[in-house]
Amino acid sequence: MRRSITFALAMFALAAAPAPALAQEGPLNQLSAQERAAGWRLLFNGRDLTGWRAYGGGTPSPTWVVRDGALTLSAEGGAMSGSDLATVEEYGTFELTLDWKVERGGNSGVIYLSREAPGTTHSYETGLEMQVLDNDGHPDGKIPSHRAGALYDITVPPAAAAHPAGSWNHARLLVEPGRIRQWLNGTPTADVTFGDDTWKKRVAGSKFAKMPLFGTFRSGLIALQDHGEPVAYRNIKLRPLGKAKPR
DSSP states (O other), X not given: OHHHHHHHHHHHHHHHSOOOOOSOOSSTTOOOHHHHHTTOEESOOSSSOTXXXXXXXXXXXXXXXXXXXXXXXXXXXXXXXXXOEEESSBBSSEEEEEEEEEOTTOEEEEEEEEOOOTTOOSGGGTSEEEEEEOTTTSGGGGSGGGSTTSXXXXXXXXXXXXXXXXXXXXEEEEEETTEEEEEETTEEEEEEEOSSHHHHHHHHTSGGXXXXXXXXXXXXXXXXXXOSSOEEEEEEEEEESSOOBOO
């Protein structure tokens, strides 16, 4: 009887224990031997902005700095500036993982399949966005499809997917032919078809209905959004499922 009680208490303790953090806690901005063998590459080396440029062309805005091994937006304006960072290369199908952190009231986004097309100014006018947000401290947190982890204005993530402001979150994207999936801290936040009639209906019912090039490209840049509020990114890793296209 005593043995059964002891076993039951042990199982209860395991069930009550918090899940381990998914954000990397070991060496930052490095690939393991297993990751290298699987074809992963670092998009951010932890030291400088090699491999990144300003969306729209040119050198990155000086508001993007490397601090304590994180790619950090230091501006504090609270208004969209448009000085997004963009990768030098374009990607079509890929898997992407990264850690992000915002402070109270912070807002940003990971934008992908974006193109610098004529008539567009911001990366989100063409590319899809995985929302980066302080759900409790930013007004967008009151809109279900604008919460952290959402495929912005397209899907509604589980309410408890994000960690609080000031904490690191771990994001994952998987872009495959005809399918887009997103996870935040291990929780699925988006799983949609892409490019078909169902996708077009989703877009028609969103704020992007007035942006004719949104979600129409099968390859494009990956961008980190400058929303005028502090945000930090680290451990940005990508595994191409097809060939990268140099700019």
